[in-house]
Amino acid sequence: MAEYINPDYVPEPEKMNVKKGLEGVVMDTSSVSKVNAETNSLVYRGYPVQDLAENCSFEEVAYLMYTGELPNKSQLEDFSKKEKSLRDITKDNLNVIKSLPKKCHPMDSVRTGVSFLGCEDERIWDATPATNLDKAIRLLAKIPTMVAADFRFKKGLDFIAPNPNLSIAENFFHMCFGKVPEARVVKAFDVSLILYAEHSFNASTFTARVVSSTQSDIYSATVAGIGALKGPLHGGANEMVMHMMIEIADATKAEQWMIDALAQKKKVMGFGHRVYKSGDSRVPTMKKYAQVMADVIGDQKWMQMYASLEKVMVEKKKIYPNLDFPAGPAYYMMGFEIDFFTPIFVMARTTGWSAHIMEQTANNRIIRPLSEYIGAAQRKVTPISERS
Ligand code: COA
Numbered sequence: 516m517a518e519y520i521n522p523d524y525v526p527e528p529e530k531m532n533v534k535k536g537l538e539g540v541v542m543d544t545s546s547v548s549k550v551n552a553e554t555n556s557l558v559y560r561g562y563p564v565q566d567l568a569e570n571c572s573f574e575e576v577a578y579l580m581y582t583g584e585l586p587n588k589s590q591l592e593d594f595s596k597k598e599k600s601l602r603d604i605t606k607d608n609l610n611v612i613k614s615l616p617k618k619c620h621p622m623d624s625v626r627t628g629v630s631f632l633g634c635e636d637e638r639i640w641d642a643t644p645a646t647n648l649d650k651a652i653r654l655l656a657k658i659p660t661m662v663a664a665d666f667r668f669k670k671g672l673d674f675i676a677p678n679p680n681l682s683i684a685e686n687f688f689h690m691c692f693g694k695v696p697e698a699r700v701v702k703a704f705d706v707s708l709i710l711y712a713e714h715s716f717n718a719s720t721f722t723a724r725v726v727s728s729t730q731s732d733i734y735s736a737t738v739a740g741i742g743a744l745k746g747p748l749h750g751g752a753n754e755m756v757m758h759m760m761i762e763i764a765d766a767t768k769a770e771q772w773m774i775d776a777l778a779q780k781k782k783v784m785g786f787g788h789r790v791y792k793s794g795d796s797r798v799p800t801m802k803k804y805a806q807v808m809a810d811v812i813g814d815q816k817w818m819q820m821y822a823s824l825e826k827v828m829v830e831k832k833k834i835y836p837n838l839d840f841p842a843g844p845a846y847y848m849m850g851f852e853i854d855f856f857t858p859i860f861v862m863a864r865t866t867g868w869s870a871h872i873m874e875q876t877a878n879n880r881i882i883r884p885l886s887e888y889i890g891a892a893q894r895k896v897t898p899i900s901e902r903s
Contacts (some may be wrong), residue, residue: 518825519572520889521891532579535885536789537721537884542716542882543716543875545715545716545871545874546874547560547870548560548561548713549713549792550714550790551796552710552790552791552792554595555791555793556699556795556796557714557796557797559576559579559678559713560579560583564590564710564796564797565796565797565800566675567709568709568710570583571709573682573683573684573705573709573712573863574591574598574682574683575744576709576712577866578591581652598652598656598683599677600653600656600658601605601652601653601782602657602677603657603660603677604628604632607631608661609664610629611631612624612627612628614663617669620854621662621665621854621855621858622741622858622861623745625658625661625861626738628661628665629654629658629734630774631659632653632654632734633732633733633734633735633738636650636653638650642732642733644733644876644877645868646875647872648878650869652783654737654785654865655683655866658861659686659690660677662687662855662859662862663687663691665858666691666855669852675689675690675693682705683708683862684701687704687859688727692763692850696849699812703804703808703845703849704849706800707804708859708863709851709861709863710843711838711859711860711864711865712866712867713864713870718744718749719740719749719750719868720864720867720868720871722736722739722741722742722743723736723737723739723740723872724875724882725739725882726740727879728879728880728881728882729881730876730892733869735866740864740868741861744860744861744864752784752843753785753843753846753856753857753860754853754856754857755784755785755786755839755843756839756840756843757843757844757856759783759785760843760844763820766816766817766819766820766823769819769820769823769824770823770826772824772826773824773827773828773831774827774831776830783824786828786834786835786837786840787834787837788833788835788837791835793835794835795836798836798837798840801841801901802821804845805841805842806816807816808845808848811848814846815849817844817847817848818844821836825840
């Protein structure tokens, strides 16, 4: 149904301060991360994301997200030991994932798995900082197991149990493919998790904060975050980028494809951003590692296509790639099925979501905005027998 506007509606200028899409609205304070559009920079807890990607593991970044500080060696060891000890999921949860319709999107599977995890946690209503931190680590440890289980089940293969001797990135490859690839590939994947970990008040994080603000639990907030992330205007874009590249098929046709797409006023996935207007701070690092993947597989086709699409879009519209643009082909070259790209994003973003959920919980006020009513003027109900 098209938007109904009351013909008698008279806008009241002082009330018409509608911020469609909440553009430019500062909703709260946060110490988790800062996106600086002017300098194209992103910092997590004060550290530039590029610096973290080159010098830290995803585990260190997760610790940083939850506690506000990078761990020292013994803190990291303790944290990793705990995370590794929590990777198993119950048989019941595994069966729930296995029983889902084969065609259900892996984002729906992980959303269901996290929901089930909440049902299994007897401390669900306990939102003390210590318990919420514990739950955050459970989510960090168990989400990859759920995603990998779904990856195997969808291919008709058996589940591979997590290996506590491997890092989060290595273990994910092990659980999906039964082996760990060479170090360059693991590093490229680990970097993608760091870059995807956090991005201030984006749609899914805002969603998670809204749910937390009602004093609901961390699992419910995470499930809601997954629902928001699934959409192609948000996390789902990394999948759409790869579908688009496969549709283009030939790198020499990419320029013309983009010219045609822009002429038809198409939204091209993997480009544009609400906050960044002259480039996404995370893209150069991810592009570098997508190039590493092209070198590993010995095929430059996707990177050539990347360059052609980017060139035309920047020349014609001055719209730049966002992180999903290099991440899509990078994951494809690592061997993941396309519809698992956004669940991988969930594995990373659970760290940012949990940090925000804990921040919201620590200093909460229910999030409850207003709307400007443009519907029918007040009227009287006529009994059904009298309605035409
Ligand atoms: N392809 C083509 N044109 C685009 C575009 C894209 N990916 N992104 C923005 N634009 C254009 C819009 O058509 C609009 O042009 P107009 O003013 O002539 O109508 C203008 O740029 C502003 O775009 P708008 O959609 O209003 O910006 P937004 O802040 O509401 O949306 C996104 C931001 C990210 C949702 C949007 O850029 C988009 O849909 N990108 C593709 C999906 C994507 O990659 N999402 C991942 C984000 S990290």
